[in-house]
Amino acid sequence: MDAVLRAAAIYLFMLLLFRIAGRRTLSNLTNFDFVLLLVIGEATQQALLGDDFSVTNAFIVIVALIGIDIGLSLVKERSPRLGKVLDGVPMVIVEHGKPLHPRMERARVSEEDVLQSARQTQGLERMDQIKYAVLELGGSISIIPQDGPRGPASESGR
Template structure:
């Protein structure tokens, strides 16, 4: 078994220089693409973020990948993310395809078994979200919604309101 602890100063210098340049390139591209590129993440955003990190690591550590190649790969991933998010804002079918839709798991104190099974969420997890929101009684909850980013939103029961935050959520309302 061949253990290599030090490849020489040239290897370290390459990682340092390429690392600084690749990091600066990534930051520049992210600033150009806007705040949405790495905002609160749904599954699609997470995949792109992991791919960006993997690409950056490959550029840093692989002598076979030139900085220019890595910059093009980073630009491609960020551009694809921009195009997908741009179209998802304008076309509902793209948004549903990429991010899914929020799913109601509890409505007016009743657990909704089919959505719970679809989402693979337990009643205990819903109850934990209710407790985390500062409530201790299910009857004080209008609904619990599984958001597209995987978080659970608890909607407190209120007097009748003209505008509900539950519009657009799949479920019985």
């Protein structure tokens, strides 16, 4: 029982903390972010296992963690409201080539982040080639390119 409680406590704590930190915090995973994640894992390990280094304890902790995860995903499926609270909602940050700056500022996304994602995923060079950029639940930015050769001229008359 002890091991399950530990797993549940750590799961909830991490869920809360990463929700607070915001989805952009570790989304790009630079080298340093990666090291940070490793160190967080190291700090968590002791609390998860306690003094008990038996294989059984490790099994119980792992099963409990994955069980909680599955359980939560089932609950989220039934209650979209809870899903929103736990995962957040996607948000448009570039619309027809125009960055929505107030939104981007509050979400801690820079124009450079959007352009980087546009280059990496779509091979785009400029903001006006982007029809929509969406900040997704996981903190990644997905890019929908303009149709046709030069979008903005045709879109601005909308």
